[in-house]
Amino acid sequence: MITKDTFVRGSKNGATTVWMLAKIILPVYFVVTVLKHTGLLEYVAIIFAPAMSIFGLPGEAALALVLGNALNIYAALGVISSISLTAKQITILAVMISFSHTLFVETAVTKKIGIGVLPILATRIGLALASGIILNIVL
Template sequence: MDLRRVIKLGIKDGVETTWELAKVIVPVFFVITFFKHTPVIGWMVTMFEPITLLLGLPGEATMPIVIANALTVYPAIPAITSFSFTTKEITIIGTMILLCHSLPVETMIARKSGANGLFILIVRVLAAILAGIILNLFMGG
């Protein structure tokens, strides 16, 4: 394969990937920005506050975590960047998302492969919460 063809293919693939990600990330960013100007985030903060306090996170951290749990990792990125989280908070949020994301899809896949979907779901959620608590304690919570 000659260099020009490789570069052309790389640029084409890069633009296509950027477009695919932008189709998810940009709308989520706008939705989060909209919610920041409504009571929705306040409701979420209040509802999840007992858990977020245990994790050493502000209530706003529920947005990227819930988005990642319901959808996938990529829409959580603009949700994270929409708020002013500290390095510690981003580390905790990122670790929790790593362990627990795309719950509807991945639970269905687990069930289709013969595993107990509910058990897998519970383990992933508890693992994410436990990891968040441990990180909070070790990172100066």
């Protein structure tokens, strides 16, 4: 049985988590929306479209990959939620980001614990790229 204390603690933890995620996702969503309305997102899309087409993704999806790799998954979610993607494209992007998210922080941690950085980085980025290509073919 759930006690009142458990419910209160769970609610507080849930609210804290929502606030933490909102502080990341909402600003990214806002910036991408501004880029979209100013036409700058179109330029980003045009520049990255050739590379992203290998994965079956539009050029705008490059923002999600860059922010997901540089910052974290939640920044990528902010981008994904603000651009129009099909279920196939969201699946491809999600799998790619799951392999290679938060590279700077996790690489620093990897180095700190004494694991070779280059093999780990190459594996993570390689898996992200390979999974994007394979999923684009299979889905």
